[in-house]
Amino acid sequence: MKVILLERVEGRGSLGDVVTVKDGFARNYLLPRQKALRANSANMKVFEAQRAEIEARNLKAKEQAGKSGEKLDGTAYILIRQAGESGQLYGSVSGRDVADVINAEGGKVERSMVVLDKPIKTLGMHEVKVRLHAEVTVTITLNIARSADEAERQARGENIIASQFEEERLAAEEAAQDMLEGGAGQQEGDYGDH
Template identity: 70%
Template sequence: MKVVLLERVENLGTIGDVVGVKDGFARNYLLPRHKALRATAANLKVFEAQKEQIVARNAAAKSAAEKSAEALDGSTYVIIRQAGDTGQLYGSVNARDVADAIAEAGSKVERNQIVLDTPIKTLGVHSLKVRLHAEVAITLSVNVARSQDEADRQAAGENVIASQFEEDRLADEAAAADMLEGGAGAAMADAPYEA
């Protein structure tokens, strides 16, 4: 199907381009979201008549997105989730969770603007791309942790999971050394052997 684009669409074209796309992509995405019109003679005349208004509307939306981008670019948001000892989450963090965390911080981003190919399933600091406008994209960080203390440690650059394994290993070594030096077996060694 031939369509005329009403805004820039990534990997497709810019305003006013007449492009051929698959019917399903046009019917299910471009046309309902008012990103394109069918490229009929009547629609091309309408587009040419309204081109200045469409370009002005797009420029206004782009400038509003750039203002939002200044406030959001490079920011970090903390999301607290339950996770196992290996850092695997009991569930996942998706675009809706990230949008909710941004909203709690006082900014507004729609969940469909967050580019998240796969849900986040591990603890740590993850970088995400947010597309505020077809021509404006920013990067922000999401710090997924089990507690605020753990989030602070992760933000400082500490690998919380590796630190936990190291603490457990040291505790096990201390317990083994205590047993060898006379911990649990000391009482048995002092008692006389009775058969």
């Protein structure tokens, strides 16, 4: 299906371009979201008549996105999640979770703006892109941890999973040393006949 783009669409073209896209993409995404018009002679005339207005509206939206992007870019958010000992989350962090945590801190982001190639399934620091406008993308950092204390340690650059295994190894070595020195399981005393 041929459509006239009303804004820049990633990988397709920019405002005013007449492009051919798959019917489903046009019907289910571009047309309902007012990102494009069907490319027929009537719509071409309407578009040409309103082109200056559409470009001005698009520029204004881009400027607003740029302003809010300046506040958002580089910010960090903490998400507390339950996870196993290896750092695997019980569940995953989705675009909706990211949007919710940003909005809770005063941002204005919709779930569809969060760009996640795949869901986040591990503890740690994760960089996530947020597309506020077709031409404005910012990066935020998610600090996913099991507790506020772990989040703080991760923010300082500590690998909490590695340090957890190190702490367990040291504790096991200490326990083994205690046993060798006779601190556990050995009792001194007279077990003679009474």
